[in-house]
């Protein structure tokens with residue numbers, strides 16, 4: 142395989158200048174083989190100041206461009222992404238190790254959010270509210286918030302940027318993007334496509350409307366601490382989110398946090414087990430268990446436990462693990478050695494807590510520099526030890542339950558609150574799961590797994606997942622500031638609450 146030349150050809154095709162990926166100080170490796178594929182120049186923490194200053198200037202111009210015209214830029218971006226879906230999708234596979242259909246799916250997610258944002262650009266609705274005073278009117282309107290900082294993770298190296306940037310741009314906000322240091326190439330390519338969209342759009346787009354800063358945590362910290370960046374959207378670990386959230390709060394900025402998940406599915410006695418089996422397989426093993434929405438805990442009713450878990454063991458033993466670009470394997474590599482070590486540590490801890498581990502061993506696909514594993518199915522006697530933590534690897538813990546109240550309590554009894562699902566055809570059980578006394582997560586699905594959300598819904602979760610919402614529904618409000626206006630169109634001055642103040 143000639144990964145380096147393939148990657149460089151893709152970067153060139155996507156419009157990335159050669160000196161942006163050669164001769165720099167950040168070594169980029171593909172998880173497919175572990176080999177070096179690029180060296181990317183990074184930005185110094187001092188230089189971030191100038192980037193923020195340019196974005197702040199861009200804001201002054203961009204907020205005055207009518208929102209539907211701002212939407213036009215995002216419409217063009219969506220089209221540029223359509224034209225380059227294959228190349229960018231392949232690059233995602235090379236850099237993040239996703240199987241090709243998932244690499245392409247990620248770019249489709251970008252296209253979808255662009256379409257969604259274009260529609261929004263003619264909406265961004267406010268309210269009219271009845272006033273208690275005669276000849277008065279109350280309204281609520283939404284204005285651009287300002288520069289948005291976007292911090293993204295390796296596992297969705299480009300889609301997460303687009304959820305944030307597409308909305309921020311139509312809302313009137315410039316963006317500064319700090320991608321994961323593990324995936325700078327897809328960020329460079331995405332940004333080159335953005336630059337192409339700007340070229341087609343014309344002069345209304347100010348310089349500095351979107352910036353990419355590649356480097357370590359120190360540059361992220363500059364962004365996080367800067368008052369000129371009123372909104373920080375961060376996707377990644379709870380550890381990172383806690384630092385970001387606290388620092389942003391200290392300066393009264395707004396953070397949109399999308400952090401760890403420890404997502405469960407409950408399989409009830411009335412579940413269609415064939416459908417459940419397929420959903421569990423994708424949810425737990427897709428993306429090699431490296432989605433924040435990955436299914437990590439399966440809570441199965443005792444009456445269907447043996448039937449389902451017996452079949453699952455077969456699926457786990459036979460799932461194809463292999464090269465994500467040169468085979469049709471469904472499970473590609475882990476991102477790096479640290480991910481492999483974390484997985485093995487969790488499996489050891491699970492065994493120590495009485496778990497029966499099936500799978501989880503390393504599979505030699507492309508030599509010693511890459512880390513492929515057989516996904517692990519772990520039958521646990523109780524929800525203890527590593528089960529309550531998020532290990533970013535394909536480990537599915539299986540627990541048995543007797544009654545639904547107990548299953549829901551188990552599902553909720555972890556620090557994270559991103560996604561969840563129930564399998565069953567009994568309406569009463571399904572509705573209980575969706576009720577106020579049911580799942581405590583930001584996402585609760587029925588007869589599908591917890592992952593693979595469409596962009597139309599608000600995406601995010603509660604508790605240590607951080608509480609933020611990105612993507613669809615009214616998540617756009619996170620990128621705008623709300624203003625309440627009281628307008629007196631009469632010639633008297635009645636005060637609210639009947640207060641008298643006659644001078």
Ligand code: UN1
Nearest residue numbers: 297432433434592593594
């Ligand atoms: C993530 O893993 O950070 O719902 C995002 C999903 C995808 C997004 C995952 N649409 O699984």
